[in-house]
Structures are given as C-alpha cells and as structure tokens.
Amino acid sequence: MSDWSQRNNEVLMNTYGKLPLVVDRGEGAYLFDEEGRQYLDFITGLAVNIVGHSHPKVVQTLREQGEKFLHISNLYVNKPAVELAERLLASTFPGKVFYTNSGAEATEAVIKLIHKWTKAQNTGQDGIVVLKKSFHGRTLGALKLTRQPGVYQDFPVSEFPVYDVEPHDLHALEDTLKQHKPAALLMEPVLGSGGVVPLESNYVEQAATLCQKYNVLFCMDEIQTGIGRTGKLFAYQHTSVTPDVVLFAKGIGGGLPLGGILVKTEHSELFKPGDHGTTFAPSPLSAALGHTVIQLLEDDGLLEQGRTASEKLHAGLRTLKTNHPDYITSIRGIGMMIGVVMNLDAGKVKQIQQTLLERGMLVDVTQQTIIRLLPPLIVSDEQIDFFLTLFQEVLEEVSV
Structure with a gap:
C-alpha cells in the first residue's frame, strides 16, 4: 500500500471501495499514477469526463473564467449560467433551467417541483412512480426514489408516496397510474447502476402517452445518460417524446460539480422566490466549462x-x-454507456477488473457481475483495439 493510500485510510471515512490506484494526472483518455504508469480510462469519473481529461479547450475556459471570478452567489446575474441555460434549452425544448451542484440535488429539486405542481393542480394527486432497480441519488429524498436495497438500507425516509414498477411493464404502469393517482413518473432512459438496462423506445413513448392520459408529469433522469453519453445530447432524444422535466449532472460541468433540471415552459413558473435555492449553484466556473463541453459536442463534432x-x-x-x-x-x-453481462460469479468478475487495472485498463463493475464501460467520446480506434485485445486475454486467463 502506497503512503497516499495509508494516509487516505487514516483521514477519510470509509464509504467507497477504492481501487488500488493513486492518480497523479489525467490526459485525454488516460489517467497516470504517481509512478507515471498510464491507464486507459473507461470509467471517466463515473460518466463525468465525457470529453476526456484536461481537454485543451476545457483547460482554456478554466483559466479564462478563473481569472474573472469563481463565485458570486445568486444575488447577481451570472453570465456563464445564462449562456449555458440558453444553449441547453436551444438543444432541447422551450422552458427554463434550475441549477444544482450535483445529480442528487437535481433529484431533490424535482421532488419539490412535483410537490409544487401537485398543489397547483389541486386534483388530489400525490406521489412519484419509479422503475425497479433505478438509482436517483443518496440524499434522503432521492434515496426514497432509489430502488436498490443496498443503497437505501434502513435510513429514514421522507413522507411522500413512491410506487415502483418493472421496466417495460406498461400494464403495471397504467394500473399504478389509475389506482394510486400519482403526480409524476421518473425514469432513467438507461438504468445505469441498475445494470445498464436501456429502455425500449416504444416503452418510453407509450409511458409518456400514459402520463398525458392521466395528467402525470413525465420526468427523465438523465444524470448519467445525458451530455452525449448515449450518442445524443440527451438519451430521450432517441425517441419522439418531450419530457416535462429533464434532470442533468455528471458530464455537464467538464469535470467540476454541476447539475440541474430543464423544465418545460408550462411548468417553469412553479418555483417562486424562496421556494428553493442553493448558495453555490451554478458555479460560474462550472457553468463556463459546461458551455465549452456543449460546444465541443455539438459544434466541434x-x-x-x-x-x-x-x-x-x-x-x-x-x-x-x-x-x-x-x-x-x-x-x-x-x-458510450455499455454493460457486459458476465456469466461468472462476482469474485471472478472482480478478478477481471483487478487484472485489467494491473495491465493498464480501468473498467467499472455494477450489480456484482456486470462490467460497466463509460469511455470518453474522444477514445481512438487504437485505444478501443487495445481494450478489446486485453479484455479477451484477461477473460481467457480468468476463465481457465
């Protein structure tokens, strides 16, 4: 164990199972450890570094905005925040943006927005429908929407109804909408930590139709799937639907914390001054980086x-x-959101991950037996070939 690992264990609470890697720097699709060894990064900070590490244009924006100001609060007009919101809305649908510092905070914001909508409707609707095995965050409100026992455990829960249904089961969804009269449906277009399970376009479109039929808000959690991860700016754009609310975070900040919600025009005045807020979001620096990320995705190809x-x-x-x-x-x-479902026990899958790391390749494991790949969009053909060749070699060794 390196000195840094020992120091980490002595001063940081043990809430993450860390891989044995002490990162010194990142460049493009690679991370480098303190001894200069390089690792091809197919985790990208858990789907954050969509344009790779230290992209020159991101670094340039970092310097330019850093020389102006880093924080001003929401008492003043934040020009980078306005520019990023304009760009996001131009690429999605008419409406407004509320910024947060993280994905979990975006979920908390949407819970409050749904509550405000419920009161405005005055129809007696209450509660939120989610999909089984979904993940929407670890703060107490978001935790109640997360459908993974190992995550929500026995922490205290907020007092609002939550109903879960199996993905792709439209009959169960409609029965829930009719019987319980919830206010909203919240779904990930691809269940990420739930096993990298993409929802079929037809299911998403019919779910949206059911929401219209029963006057239910249709909300898409694009915290992991958004900002280019699935080949579109947002994954819902693979379908014909336009959600009422889209949650975003992870990749938007260019590596710095930033999240938020996009809200259609007809719901964009639900929040009034004092209904919700945050000191830091949006960081002018994160917002400026976000604008650069969108430019890289859409303008630079x-x-x-x-x-x-x-x-x-x-x-x-x-x-x-x-x-x-x-x-x-x-x-x-x-x-660039892929699950390799292994027919091996959890121990062998962990062994594959560890062996890949030892040979310069970083991958994630979710649901114990699924290798999750979250490469940056800048990954080259040569780097993909390196991964495929190495993966096959390690798989054959472990499988003997």
Whole structure:
C-alpha cells in the first residue's frame, strides 16, 4: 500500500471501495499514477469526463473564467449560467433551467417541483412512480426514489408516496397510474447502476402517452445518460417524446460539480422566490466549462466522433461475446454507456477488473457481475483495439 493510500485510510471515512490506484494526472483518455504508469480510462469519473481529461479547450475556459471570478452567489446575474441555460434549452425544448451542484440535488429539486405542481393542480394527486432497480441519488429524498436495497438500507425516509414498477411493464404502469393517482413518473432512459438496462423506445413513448392520459408529469433522469453519453445530447432524444422535466449532472460541468433540471415552459413558473435555492449553484466556473463541453459536442463534432467510436466498440464486444458465449451473457447499452453481462460469479468478475487495472485498463463493475464501460467520446480506434485485445486475454486467463 502506497503512503497516499495509508494516509487516505487514516483521514477519510470509509464509504467507497477504492481501487488500488493513486492518480497523479489525467490526459485525454488516460489517467497516470504517481509512478507515471498510464491507464486507459473507461470509467471517466463515473460518466463525468465525457470529453476526456484536461481537454485543451476545457483547460482554456478554466483559466479564462478563473481569472474573472469563481463565485458570486445568486444575488447577481451570472453570465456563464445564462449562456449555458440558453444553449441547453436551444438543444432541447422551450422552458427554463434550475441549477444544482450535483445529480442528487437535481433529484431533490424535482421532488419539490412535483410537490409544487401537485398543489397547483389541486386534483388530489400525490406521489412519484419509479422503475425497479433505478438509482436517483443518496440524499434522503432521492434515496426514497432509489430502488436498490443496498443503497437505501434502513435510513429514514421522507413522507411522500413512491410506487415502483418493472421496466417495460406498461400494464403495471397504467394500473399504478389509475389506482394510486400519482403526480409524476421518473425514469432513467438507461438504468445505469441498475445494470445498464436501456429502455425500449416504444416503452418510453407509450409511458409518456400514459402520463398525458392521466395528467402525470413525465420526468427523465438523465444524470448519467445525458451530455452525449448515449450518442445524443440527451438519451430521450432517441425517441419522439418531450419530457416535462429533464434532470442533468455528471458530464455537464467538464469535470467540476454541476447539475440541474430543464423544465418545460408550462411548468417553469412553479418555483417562486424562496421556494428553493442553493448558495453555490451554478458555479460560474462550472457553468463556463459546461458551455465549452456543449460546444465541443455539438459544434466541434465530438458527438459524431463518439457515435462512430461507440459503433466500433459495440461491434468488437459482440464479436468477443460470440467467441466466449459461456462467459459473456449479453452486451447491452447505448453509445458510450455499455454493460457486459458476465456469466461468472462476482469474485471472478472482480478478478477481471483487478487484472485489467494491473495491465493498464480501468473498467467499472455494477450489480456484482456486470462490467460497466463509460469511455470518453474522444477514445481512438487504437485505444478501443487495445481494450478489446486485453479484455479477451484477461477473460481467457480468468476463465481457465
């Protein structure tokens, strides 16, 4: 154990199972440890570093905004926040933005917005429908919407009804909407920590239709799927729907904390002064970086570059599955959000992750037996080939 790891254990509370890697710097698709070894990063800070590490334009914006001001609070007009909101709304739908510092705070904001909508409707509707195995955050309000026992455990819960239904079960969804009269449906277009499970477009579209039929707010949690992760700016754009609310975070801040909600025009006046707020969000620095990230994706072609790279990665993984059908059950996901479902026990999957790390490759594991890949959009053909070759070698070794 390095000195840094020991110091970490002595002063930081043990809430994360850390990989044995002390990061010194990042560049492009790579992280480098304190001894100069490089690691191809297919975790990207848990889906945050969508344009890679230390992108030159992100660093340039960091310097330019850093020389102006870092914090002013919401007592004054924040120019970077306005510019980013204008760009987000131009790429999605007419409405307004509320900024937060994180994805969990975006979930908390939408809980309060739904409550305000319920009061304005005065129809007796109450509660939120979510999908089983979904993840919406760890703060106490968001925790109640998260459907993973290992996460919500026995922490105290907020007093509002939550109903969960199986993904893709439209009959169960409609029965819940009719029987319980909830105010909103909140869903991830791809269940991330729930196993990288993409929702079928037809299901999403019919779910939106049911929300219209029963006068229920249709909310999309795009905290992990948004900002180019699935090949579109937001994953809902793979369908014909326009949500009432979209939650975003992770990739938007260019590596710094930033999140928020996009709210359609007809609901955008629900929050009045004093209804909600935060001291730091949006950080002028994070907002400026967010604007640069959107420019890189949409103006500089990184969305298209990422789509092309993801097609190569998916094709290579399908070939790998064909060659190892006894060990890989399925490949699922969209764009640069991929789950390799392993037909191996949790111990062997962890061993694969550890061996890949030792040989310069970083991948995540979710639901114990699913290798989750979250590469940056800038990943090259050569880097994809490196991963595929190494993954096959390690898989064959572990499987002996």
